[in-house]
Amino acid sequence: MSTVGIVCEYNPFHKGHEYQIQQAKLLTGAEHVICFMSGNFLQRGVPAIADKHTRTEIALRCGVDAVFEIPFVYASSSARDYAHAAVCMMNALDGIDYISFGAECDDMDLLQKIAELTVNEPPQVSEFIKKSVSSGISYGSARAAAISEYLQNQNLTGYTSADLDRILASPNNILAIEYIATLIQTDSRIKPVPIRRILSEYNSTATDNDICSASAIRELLRSGDVESLRRHIPDSCYNILQNAYRKSFPMFDDDLSHLLSARRILAPCTDDIVDMDRDLCNRLSRLDTNLSFTETATALKCRNYTLSHIQRGLLHTITDLRCDDYSHFKENGWIAYIKLLGLKKDAGAVIKSMKKASQVPIITRSAEIYKSTDSTGLSMFSYDIKAADIYRNMVYNKYKISIKTDFEQPVIVI
Amino acid sequence: MSTVGIVCEYNPFHKGHEYQIQQAKLLTGAEHVICFMSGNFLQRGVPAIADKHTRTEIALRCGVDAVFEIPFVYASSSARDYAHAAVCMMNALDGIDYISFGAECDDMDLLQKIAELTVNEPPQVSEFIKKSVSSGISYGSARAAAISEYLQNQNLTGYTSADLDRILASPNNILAIEYIATLIQTDSRIKPVPIRRILSEYNSTATDNDICSASAIRELLRSGDVESLRRHIPDSCYNILQNAYRKSFPMFDDDLSHLLSARRILAPCTDDIVDMDRDLCNRLSRLDTNLSFTETATALKCRNYTLSHIQRGLLHTITDLRCDDYSHFKENGWIAYIKLLGLKKDAGAVIKSMKKASQVPIITRSAEIYKSTDSTGLSMFSYDIKAADIYRNMVYNKYKISIKTDFEQPVIVI
Structure with a gap:
């Protein structure tokens, strides 16, 4: 059984x-x-x-x-x-x-190879990610690009560069x-x-x-x-x-709006919240507290963060999920x-x-x-x-x- | 001028x-x-x-x-x-x-006499208030009764006991x-x-x-x-x-309800809030967070507190008005x-x-x-x-x- x-x-x-x-x-x-x-x-x-x-x-x-x-x-x-x-x-x-x-992608060999690369990240991959992130690309995209590049360079798979990019861009494949x-x-x-x-x-x-x-x-x-x-x-x-x-x-999503407004009005937002940082926190504090959840997330969206990341930051602001608790x-x-x-x-x-x-x-x-x-x-x-x-x-x-x-x-x- | x-x-x-x-x-x-x-x-x-x-x-x-x-x-x-x-x-x-x-009441002599009694509270009045409050009467009512009793006993005014009680029961006279x-x-x-x-x-x-x-x-x-x-x-x-x-x-009043709910859900209520105390706080924490402002205040109402006192406690819970700040x-x-x-x-x-x-x-x-x-x-x-x-x-x-x-x-x- x-x-x-x-x-x-x-x-x-x-x-x-x-x-x-x-x-x-x-x-x-x-x-x-x-x-x-x-x-x-x-x-x-x-x-x-x-x-x-x-x-x-x-x-x-x-x-x-x-x-x-x-x-x-x-x-x-x-x-x-x-x-x-x-x-x-x-x-x-x-x-x-x-x-x-x-x-x-259901090619277990490929998925396994990529997973191993994320567990034991080769220095080239780490370096590539670091550079991309510092240039303002989100971590997820940076890692996908780095792994695709690495696999291609090492000629480790039968896939083309375009195939690998596509495979690594899929949220389900990432999961x-x-x-x-x-x-x-x-x-x-x-x-x-x-x-x-x-x-x-x-x-x-x-x-x-x-x-x-x-x-x-x-x-x-x-x-x-x-x-x-x-x-x-x-x-x-x-x-x-x-x-x-x-x-x-x-x-x-916007059924959360009244709680986001309440949270923002009733207590100052801080950057010790999971998925928030000083930049997001500062920009959030300048936005109208009457904005809906979606409007707030959209107003905060920028190249450095995915929309999901920002939405999580807002949700964690509402729930007060502290970084030190999470760690x-x-x-x-x-x-x-x-x-x-x-x-x-x-x-x-x-x-x-x-x-x-x-x-x-x-x-x-x-x-x-x-x-x-x-x-x-x-x-x-x-x-x-x-x-x-x-x-x-x-x-x-x-x-x-x-x-x-x-x-x-x-x-x-x- | x-x-x-x-x-x-x-x-x-x-x-x-x-x-x-x-x-x-x-x-x-x-x-x-x-x-x-x-x-x-x-x-x-x-x-x-x-x-x-x-x-x-x-x-x-x-x-x-x-x-x-x-x-x-x-x-x-x-x-x-x-x-x-x-x-x-x-x-x-x-x-x-x-x-x-x-x-x-626009009898300045009487108002002045009563005001003086509240500023320099005679021991009899203080004692009376203390007793009444400990028996579960709100402070305001206790003080009114004590002053009425005192004035009557000392025969300090031309008013009857019923008159004095009535005068001291009016919120505008109290102010x-x-x-x-x-x-x-x-x-x-x-x-x-x-x-x-x-x-x-x-x-x-x-x-x-x-x-x-x-x-x-x-x-x-x-x-x-x-x-x-x-x-x-x-x-x-x-x-x-x-x-x-x-x-x-x-x-x-009930337009405050969503903020009261939010405040109660997002952070634990504490008793270091102006007009709250441990008893109110404990009873509040047992009430459904979906209750309206009015429903919550009504559910908390008891002999020891006026409804206004309870409503202030709830408002101060929402605004997080701390006792130490207020003092x-x-x-x-x-x-x-x-x-x-x-x-x-x-x-x-x-x-x-x-x-x-x-x-x-x-x-x-x-x-x-x-x-x-x-x-x-x-x-x-x-x-x-x-x-x-x-x-x-x-x-x-x-x-x-x-x-x-x-x-x-x-x-x-x-």
Whole structure:
């Protein structure tokens, strides 16, 4: 009996995700699919379109056996830290045999080579990155260019320079490389299984196909209504979203605006916040506090930072995620607890055995945290609680409906 | 040439205020009326129905010659501190000859006697207050009862016990007593001039008369529209409010709700906040963060505190007004600067001579503060700025219109 892990946001779950789950089981022969899902906030520094409990139920109805929550501090971090934390969770659970991920490139040899280059960075690559960053290019782009250049120069692959550039420009490939890099770094027994994505463009907004990207689906919701999703998401997903429609879903980036304004007005912004620095902080302090979240992020956008980086900086300003806290978490083994959001009844035995083998406590009710972990874990968990309270307030502010707090919400069992 | 000072909130300005201004000039023979007005937040711990600049313009159009702003930290404090700060402002200006105030009781002898009792509290009175407070009665009620009892026992007035109780139960009389007490304490040359209010009930909601209370007018606005005010406020006031209607006015207590929620979610509430204590803080932390401002205040209401006290505690939680800051301000002469909100052109000479004689800097543009005062003044002023930003965000959140920041808003001259 084997188990495959998937790192996901499911924002929202769509037919491409369904396909990935089927393929992951097919390619690995695993009986169980365990998801490691972001909570209410995502890697781009923005709120999920539906809350984590709704997205958990959808995942369970669509072929996933259990859903664990990636702690807020990592779910809203750089691709590298996000991927690293998710793989650390899988390692800690000690019951995951494979990690499967969608990528535009499923050439494991190439992905492995690149991952090794990021783990043991050759001096030429480091030098190239340093130069590019100091010239104002974002770290991600600089590293991609450096690796592409290096592979090309060393003639290590059969790919052309243009191919490599394209492969290294894809966010999904980048995540794949980070997963594999962490597997190498942690000497993990988990085997990587890339699955070639049917859709090539992460941010494609085309919706003329049944399978379209999550961002295209969000765009449909922004302009249309829930009915327009029907074709692109599994029926059971549609039913759950339809039920939540205009009660707690959909939520968009600008539903954070009132909290960003409040945070900026009520306390001075500081640069000891993750993904903020003195420059961003100074420029932020000069912007009108009545600007929306999107307007603020757009006004701060410049060549040195990706929009995601800036959005994360704003989200971390709201949540007051301190650099020293974040460093402390990473220096203390990254993962202090693993929160179970939901499971299928017939996966109960698997979770039970994971609970026994796990190197960190598995939390099924939020209140358990107080007797399960140390001060590091409590501090990390306090960000999860704050993030949940923030999302809950956003929903209330928009729909005048109070969703359950994390302490009220039981683990979802179907 | 003499000048009469009036302490006010003008929330909103009505015909009773107009009458008071006329009477004040008549009784004192003063040429100029100078107002000391609360800014965007009031003594009850709630937002003003219109912003301070709008209320300033109204006051100037309705017979006032100049309007100075009571700093936020005092405008939102207990009746005692509010009155004390306002009189200190008048003393500091060194150009105010009279202080006139509306009160249900205009018997100066009685008011003076009571004020003296509060300044030099006889041991019997102190003892009585102490006992009552420890039995769970609010300080204000305890003091009123103690003074009434004392005056009755000593047979110091011609009033019956019931009369005294009634007189001491009126918020306007209490303020009058506090003004006079401060005049005594500061050995002020300013002469108190009580004016008997036409309306006897501060919180009367009766609107069958042309002159009705500000709270009755606010009630009209809550249920009706701006047209319903016409009869109860001077025409020039009506025109200004009509112009602001649904742009920045009216604002109600619950327009603070999103900021209270944000404040409570984003940072733990502490008891080193003015008007909060451990009990209130503990009870607050157990309440749903999605409750409105009014719902939260109501849920916290208990015998020991007036609703105003609780509302101030919540407002100070939002603005993070620290006890040690507040004590520091009071220990350092109370008034560090005086902000001019507006003046009539022909009062320019009076203000100019006040600027020369004033013991503290008079600020006409907010940016002047940086070269006019010390760190105490800057700290006090930072609360004014925060309060203005909060109000501005409330207006934006409600009407999607950005009013001017305090740094953009020039002094109003008509």
